[in-house]
Amino acid sequence: MHYEKYGVNIMKNIYNRCNLFCGLMIAILIINFVGCSSDTSKENSETTETEQVVVQTPIVQKELVTVQDTIEAALSDAMERLRYYDNSGLYENEFAYLTDESSFDDYLKFGQITQRPLADVTELKVDSLWMFAHDSASVWVSITLEDAEGKVDNLTEQKLKVYYHKEKWIKPTVSVIKYQLEYDDLIRQADEASQWEDE
DSSP states (O other), X not given: OHXXXXXXXXXXXXXXXXXXXXXXXXXXXXXXXXXXXXXHHHHHXXXXXXXXXXXXXXOOOOOOOSHHHHHHHHHHHHHHHHHTTOTHHXXXXXXXXXXXXXXXXXXXXXXXXXSOOSEEEEEEEEEEEEEETTTEEEEEEEEEEEETTOOEEEEEEEEEEEEEETTEEEOOSSOOHHHHHHHHHHHHHHHXXXXXXXX
């Protein structure tokens, strides 16, 4: 009897300890699980934040490594600004003799500028070019036009003459190279005259 009672007590103690041990193990597992899930949620939130940063990062413009890239970028910029009724892009593509003599306000009164194009250039790509020394080039472009009604027209092999002037490539709308050469000659003569006076 004594042994049976003793054995029952031992079993009760083991059972009670087992419940305590199992309870502790379950508590540890729950804490670890909650801890892992919070870590996971942190990782997920960090991933989401990273993805948002990537989405919000501005598009890096194409690096202008060739003359063709540079000309395309200059022409595209002027046409993009023109789409939003900003003629300053055209003004910046004129020769110096015109911009030195005419303000931007005066420029806006030129006939070629007051006439709004029938369609906007929505895309411009330089397909090929032929260089003349380093002061001018003939370029062949493909352009996409869109009129006020949304009709799209694609034109290819459109030839343009561009000039390297004041350390950039320009496509003049109003000014012409002949008068710029005369203007350059006058500046050169004035510089020479001032040098003779200094001597």
